[in-house]
Each structure stands twice: as C-alpha cells, then as structure tokens.
Amino acid sequence: MVNVEPPEVRVAELRGGRLWGLDVDRGGRLLGDVFKGRVVNVVPGMDAAFVNIGLEHNALLHEGDIVRAGDQASVAKGSGGRGWIALRSGEEVVVQVARPPVGSKGARVTMRLSLPGRYVVLSESSDTVGVSRRLESEDERVRLRRLAERLRPLDHGLVVRTEAEGASEVLLGADVRTLVGLLEGIRAAARTSQAPCRLHRDLGLLGRLVRDRLGEDVSRVVVDDAETLDALRFQVRTSAPHLEERLELYAGALPLFKARGVEREVERAGARAVPLPSGGTLVIDEAEALTAIDVNTGRFTGRSRLAETVLTTNLEAVEEASRQMRLRDVGGVVAIDFIDMDRTRDRVRVLDALEAALAQDRAKTRIVALSPSGLVEITRRREGPSLRATLNRPCPYCSGRGMVKTPQTVALETRRRIREAASNIPARPSSETAGGRERMQVVMHPESACALLEDEGAHLRALESQCGLMLHLTVDFGLHLEAARLSLGSVGEDWSFDAAASRVVAGERLSLPAATPLYPAEEPAYAVLHGLLVHMEGPGLAIDAARASTTKPLLIEITQVGRWFATALVVQG
Numbered sequence: 001m002v003n004v005e006p007p008e009v010r011v012a013e014l015r016g017g018r019l020w021g022l023d024v025d026r027g028g029r030l031l032g033d034v035f036k037g038r039v040v041n042v043v044p045g046m047d048a049a050f051v052n053i054g055l056e057h058n059a060l061l062h063e064g065d066i067v068r069a070g071d072q073a074s075v076a077k078g079s080g081g082r083g084w085i086a087l088r089s090g091e092e093v094v095v096q097v098a099r100p101p102v103g104s105k106g107a108r109v110t111m112r113l114s115l116p117g118r119y120v121v122l123s124e125s126s127d128t129v130g131v132s133r134r135l136e137s138e139d140e141r142v143r144l145r146r147l148a149e150r151l152r153p154l155d156h157g158l159v160v161r162t163e164a165e166g167a168s169e170v171l172l173g174a175d176v177r178t179l180v181g182l183l184e185g186i187r188a189a190a191r192t193s194q195a196p197c198r199l200h201r202d203l204g205l206l207g208r209l210v211r212d213r214l215g216e217d218v219s220r221v222v223v224d225d226a227e228t229l230d231a232l233r234f235q236v237r238t239s240a241p242h243l244e245e246r247l248e249l250y251a252g253a254l255p256l257f258k259a260r261g262v263e264r265e266v267e268r269a270g271a272r273a274v275p276l277p278s279g280g281t282l283v284i285d286e287a288e289a290l291t292a293i294d295v296n297t298g299r300f301t302g303r304s305r306l307a308e309t310v311l312t313t314n315l316e317a318v319e320e321a322s323r324q325m326r327l328r329d330v331g332g333v334v335a336i337d338f339i340d341m342d343r344t345r346d347r348v349r350v351l352d353a354l355e356a357a358l359a360q361d362r363a364k365t366r367i368v369a370l371s372p373s374g375l376v377e378i379t380r381r382r383e384g385p386s387l388r389a390t391l392n393r394p395c396p397y398c399s400g401r402g403m404v405k406t407p408q409t410v411a412l413e414t415r416r417r418i419r420e421a422a423s424n425i426p427a428r429p430s431s432e433t434a435g436g437r438e439r440m441q442v443v444m445h446p447e448s449a450c451a452l453l454e455d456e457g458a459h460l461r462a463l464e465s466q467c468g469l470m471l472h473l474t475v476d477f478g479l480h481l482e483a484a485r486l487s488l489g490s491v492g493e494d495w496s497f498d499a500a501a502s503r504v505v506a507g508e509r510l511s512l513p514a515a516t517p518l519y520p521a522e523e524p525a526y527a528v529l530h531g532l533l534v535h536m537e538g539p540g541l542a543i544d545a546a547r548a549s550t551t552k553p554l555l556i557e558i559t560q561v562g563r564w565f566a567t568a569l570v571v572q573g
C-alpha cells in the first residue's frame with residue numbers, strides 16, 4: 001500500500017493482512033526528475049545560467065553542470081566546462097534536478113543526466129566505470145568492475161551499486177538495458193515536447209521498492225495517488241510490462257491506511273510499549289546504537305501453567321520484536337530481554353523461532369549471544385536512517401533525557417528560587433509596597449502548582465512570612481511542567497487581576513465545556529479558571545483518565561475562594 005502525502009511517501013508492506021514492513025520517504029520531491037527547460041538568462045559573473053523548468057523559481061545551472069553535444073569525453077577527462085559561454089538565452093536544455101528547491105531557494109539542475117537502476121547507475125556524461133565503495137570484498141569488486149566494463153554502453157558511464165553484490169551478468173545486463181531504454185525514452189520525449197515540461201519523474205524510494213520487489217513476492221500494489229500511479233505504471237511498463245496489472249488505484253473516501261487498519265499499526269511502530277496477543281508487552285527503548293527490548297508478562301492464568309505462559313509470551317515476543325525491528329529499521333545492537341525460562345527445550349525453541357524470524361529480515365542480522373538469564377544480543381545492519389530518526393528530533397524540553405522533573409522537584413526548586421529572588425529585592429518605602437510586603441507573581445503548570453500548595457498552602461504561607469512577600473499564583477495548562485516564572489510587582493501596577501477573589505466569586509455558577517483539562521486525572525481534581533486552580537467535587541464529575549479531562553459539559557458552583565485556589569461543587573453533570 002502506497003500513501004502519498006507530499007512531500008511524504010509511505011509504503012506499507014502487508015503479509016496476511018498485517019503490516020510487515022514500512023518505508024517512509026520524505027527525501028525528495030523533484031530530486032532526480034528530468035525536465036526540458038528554457039534558458040532564461042546567462043550570468044557570466046556567476047558562471048551560471050537560470051533555467052525555467054516550469055517551477056515557481058527558475059533553476060540554477062552551474063557552469064560545471066553544463067554539457068555540450070559531443071562534449072562527453074572532454075567533460076569526463078575533467079577539461080569540460082566553458083560550456084556556458086555557448087549557452088544562449090532562450091535555448092532549450094534537458095536538465096535533471098540535483099538539489100530540490102528549498103523554501104524560496106530554487107532548484108539546482110545539471111545537464112549530466114544519471115539514472116539509478118537496481119544494480120547500477122547509468123550516466124550520460126561520463127565514460128568510466130566505478131564500483132560502490134561500500135562493497136568490501138576485493139574479489140567481488142574486481143568481478144563487478146570487469147562485468148561493468150563489458151556492459152557499459154558507448155559514451156556512457158556505469159557505477160555499480162552495493163546491491164549488485166553476487167548478481168549475475170544476466171541481471172546486470174538487464175538492468176543496464178532497462179536504463180538505456182529509459183534514457184532513450186527521455187531523449188525521444190525531449191525532441192517532441194514543449195519546454196518547460198517534465199520528461200521523467202524519479203520515484204525515489206517508491207520506484208526502488210517496486211522495481212526490486214514487484215517481480216518477486218509482491219502480488220498487488222495499491223496507490224492512493226493517481227499521478228504517482230501513472231509514473232509507476234510508466235516505470236513498470238518499461239522494465240516488466242507483464243507486471244503492470246498488479247498496480248491499482250485506491251479511490252476510497254477514507255485515507256487508505258485508515259481504511260485497511262494499518263494506520264494504528266504504523267503508530268505502534270513509534271510507541272514505546274507494544275502489546276502482545278496474550279496480554280504481555282514489549283517495551284522498546286531505542287538509542288543511537290543500542291535498542292533494548294524488554295519482554296513483560298501479562299497476568300498469569302494459574303501457577304501450574306506458568307512455564308507454558310512464559311513460553312507463549314516469549315514466542316509472541318519473538319514475532320513482534322522481529323517485526324518492530326523491521327518496521328523501525330533499527331540498527332546496531334539489539335538486546336532482547338526474554339522472560340526467564342527454566343526448561344532448556346523452551347530456551348531452544350525461542351532461539352530457533354528467533355533465528356527463523358530474523359532470516360526473513362532483508363537487513364543483515366546476526367545473533368551474537370544468549371545469556372543464561374534470557375538476554376539475547378543481535379546485531380542488525382541497515383542502510384539509511386531509522387524510522388525514529390526520520391520522524392523525530394531530540395526532545396527540546398528534556399534535552400533527550402526522556403524524563404521531566406516531578407512536580408515535587410519543580411515545587412521545591414521554585415521555593416528555593418522564590419527565596420533567592422526575595423533576598424535580592426532592594427528595600428523600598430512601605431508606601432510603594434503592599435503594607436511593607438513586596439508582591440511576587442508565580443506562574444506555573446497546574447501539576448507543579450498543586451505540589452507547591454501541598455498541605456493546603458502551609459509551605460507557601462511559611463515562605464511568605466519568611467521572605468516578607470505576598471505571593472500570587474497563576475496556573476496555565478499550556479506551560480511546560482518544569483516552568484515557573486517569577487515576577488515582582490512594580491509600583492503603581494494594578495495587581496487586582498491576581499487576587500484570587502477577583503477571578504471567581506463564591507456563589508457564582510459557571511458552565512464548563514466537555515473535555516476541560518483537569519489535574520490530576522482522578523478525584524479530587526482541579527480545573528483551571530482564569531488562571532486559578534479550582535478544586536472540583538460532586539457526584540456529577542466524570543473524568544476521562546486517559547485524556548485527563550471532563551467527559552461532558554458541567555454546571556458548577558463556586559463554593560469557596562481562597563488565596564491560591566477555589567473550590568467548586570458540580571451542580572449538574
């Protein structure tokens with residue numbers, strides 16, 4: 001299933017109706033696309049030309065990326081260039097996007113076309129052969145270089161990709177022929193079409209996936225975008241026409257992944273806890289080079305069946321862990337901590353199942369060690385960034401710690417900060433303060449504020465008298481849990497808005513909409529009204545614990561208004 005949501009393309013591989021593999025590509029709209037464009041102006045000072053390829057901004061063509069007819073050999077020898085002198089405004093050129101446009105910056109294009117295949121990359125403006133540096137075996141490099149030299153079309157260059165490792169001459173030859181055909185198709189289209197227009201769309205990851213897997217084990221490809229499907233059809237028609245009928249368009253009203261129940265499984269590939277069928281859970285912690293997978297049991301059904309339950313859970317964990325490793329595309333070391341098994345035959349069964357599951361993985365995996373306590377170490381080699389790295393960035397709130405301070409920690413720190421701030425206030429005549437006391441405003445998240453108010457505000461009152469301060473408290477669900485803003489009242493400032501009594505009035509009736517945030521997500525709970533914590537009670541209060549909010553609209557009556565919080569009774573729920 002292919003979901004196109006520019007600039008993102010998601011490819012979900014399903015086996016037996018379940019999500020088996022997931023690939024997400026945000027890399028590059030337009031990257032690798034070939035256009036017929038028209039030179040708008042030549043800028044000799046910049047050694048560049050601007051080309052209209054039909055996008056919002058003209059694309060930049062550097063001198064070094066200009067190739068004149070019959071120039072290939074000299075370009076390949078490094079003596080190329082000077083081509084721009086011969087380029088004229090209004091001239092039509094065939095260019096390929098080397099760098100997609102970013103923001104208001106136009107694309108960068110090149111006249112040196114190159115097309116990636118499954119095993120090789122064919123380039124027009126070169127006549128040399130190269131082998132990917134990532135191919136390690138020297139014998140294999142020599143074999144592939146010899147093959148490539150034999151297969152290289154005249155006046156073209158070939159680079160052998162890592163994927164070619166072990167591939168036969170027949171496969172490589174077919175790949176080269178497909179690319180030459182594609183290049184000829186692009187050149188033919190260029191002769192007959194009107195600039196500016198797109199001659200070839202590079203499907204990026206999607207194109208590679210379809211090219212590599214459609215012939216082997218994929219029975220059907222469902223695409224939710226007509227334009228993408230057309231481009232795929234064109235690609236398949238040139239390389240394997242008999243497979244074209246396997247492509248189909250999804251035109252349902254519901255989003256494709258949602259309609260097929262895959263969206264939820266995709267979400268799980270980003271979650272820390274993944275449930276197992278018999279009630280157990282996998283807890284997955286991904287770090288840069290190490291992924292720890294912890295297997296937890298669900299509830300046991302009875303003592304006599306303990307060993308059976310452990311075995312079942314561990315076997316389910318094998319399947320789910322191998323799936324999550326694929327979906328998340330984790331790399332480096334993976335440590336799976338299975339539940340302890342007493343029986344040797346159970347341990348062997350789990351290990352066998354793991355080996356079988358890993359054998360299905362397209363990435364290279366190896367089981368390194370199994371400790372007596374049930375800890376299995378696996379190494380997994382992947383190509384690109386993990387799903388986690390593609391979709392996330394380090395958390396700016398906790399700086400990647402993955403933890404936030406508890407409300408108690410924040411409250412204690414805030415008290416220390418208040419004391420420190422109070423000691424730095426220069427003395428002022430009592431006429432400028434509230435009866436000789438300075439006013440200080442504290443703004444924080446309700447959770448931390450509740451901790452600050454522990455013992456019904458006893459700590460806060462003690463702090464006021466120790467520091468000679470008058471403290472005002474304002475809470476806001478929108479703040480960071482660790483945030484606490486302190487500010488001093490200045491002379492002549494109207495502080496009445498802070499006085500709790502002016503925000504809500506005892507006896508006042510208010511209606512709260514459904515889904516009003518609460519803290520904590522259980523009774524007794526606080527809501528926030530005009531920056532004031534309001535302690536809610538009454539039989540009509542229904543709390544949605546998962547969302548930490550009220551479940552329905554409520555009519556409440558303010559019963560008491562204190563210095564830092566108020567109480568309210570639910571009159572009608």
Ligand SMILES: [Zn+2]
Nearest residue numbers: 395397398402
């Ligand atoms: Zn965080």
